[in-house]
Amino acid sequence: MRKPIIAANWKMNIGPKEAEDFISSFTAGLGSLSDQADIVIAPPFVTIPAAVAALPANSGVSVSSQNVSEQDNGAFTGEISTMMLKELFVRYVIIGHSERRTLYGETNAIINAKIKKAIAANLKPIFCIGETLEERDGGKLEEVLRSQITEGLEGISADDAKGIVIAYEPVWAIGTGRVATSEQAQDAHAFCRSVVADVCGDEVAQAVRIQYGGSMKADNAGELLAQPDIDGGLVGGASLQAQSFLDLISAAVGAK
Numbered sequence: 451m452r453k454p455i456i457a458a459n460w461k462m463n464i465g466p467k468e469a470e471d472f473i474s475s476f477t478a479g480l481g482s483l484s485d486q487a488d489i490v491i492a493p494p495f496v497t498i499p500a501a502v503a504a505l506p507a508n509s510g511v512s513v514s515s516q517n518v519s520e521q522d523n524g525a526f527t528g529e530i531s532t533m534m535l536k537e538l539f540v541r542y543v544i545i546g547h548s549e550r551r552t553l554y555g556e557t558n559a560i561i562n563a564k565i566k567k568a569i570a571a572n573l574k575p576i577f578c579i580g581e582t583l584e585e586r587d588g589g590k591l592e593e594v595l596r597s598q599i600t601e602g603l604e605g606i607s608a609d610d611a612k613g614i615v616i617a618y619e620p621v622w623a624i625g626t627g628r629v630a631t632s633e634q635a636q637d638a639h640a641f642c643r644s645v646v647a648d649v650c651g652d653e654v655a656q657a658v659r660i661q662y663g664g665s666m667k668a669d670n671a672g673e674l675l676a677q678p679d680i681d682g683g684l685v686g687g688a689s690l691q692a693q694s695f696l697d698l699i700s701a702a703v704g705a706k
């Protein structure tokens with residue numbers, strides 16, 4: 451049985467002050483939800499210290515970054531290293547989000563280097579994959595997912611791969627309000643799991659958690675999480691208000 455994992459990706463929203471207010475309302479309403487799922491919040495880099503400080507001890511909520519450098523240190527203006535994140539008690543790192551791929555030119559090779567760097571620092575990667583509408587309509591869904599997974603996980607041991615979280619996010623569903631149907635999402639998740647089995651073996655494929663991302667909300671989270679291969683969510687818009695994120699988590703864990 452894979453424990454659900456629900457992550458808030460705040461993207462370029464919520465500064466340090468606003469994060470304190472969010473976390474105080476969010477943790478006040480969390481109750482036992484954090485026993486039923488791993489809950490992760492990924493603020494912008496500058497908000498991470500305030501988010502970590504605002505979380506009560508034993509809240510059961512982990513902090514993630516939204517990106518990390520594949521370099522250790524040096525002349526890389528604007529970049530943040532794994533070791534800097536470790537100092538801030540960050541536990542997860544979102545890697546290869548479609549916005550990083552399309553807007554900032556991240557390739558499968560760069561993403562693979564970032565995943566390796568995160569693992570070496572004992573940070574847990576949330577490894578994002580997903581097809582564009584053009585690729586899906588052009589019959590390339592499986593080809594795209596296979597190459598993203600195969601190249602992203604290249605050279606990673608089975609033991610390390612087990613701890614990676616994969617986020618399947620159809621690009622056409624991100625921020626559009628157009629959620630994949632539960633059947634479309636389940637089919638894609640089952641396919642991703644089969645590719646992980648090809649690359650890393652069946653034991654890893656059964657252990658790896660695969661989140662769905664793309665217009666997930668409280669009113670569709672239950673149906674999505676009821677699917678056997680959907681183990682959680684990577685949530686953008688619906689994670690920006692404490693109550694809407696709590697409602698979503700509640701619906702998600704209720705379906706498992």
Ligand SMILES: O=C[C@H](O)COP(=O)(O)O
Nearest residue numbers: 459624625664665686687
């Ligand atoms: O990382 C989160 C995803 O990009 C989904 O964003 P969204 O929930 O706003 O569609």
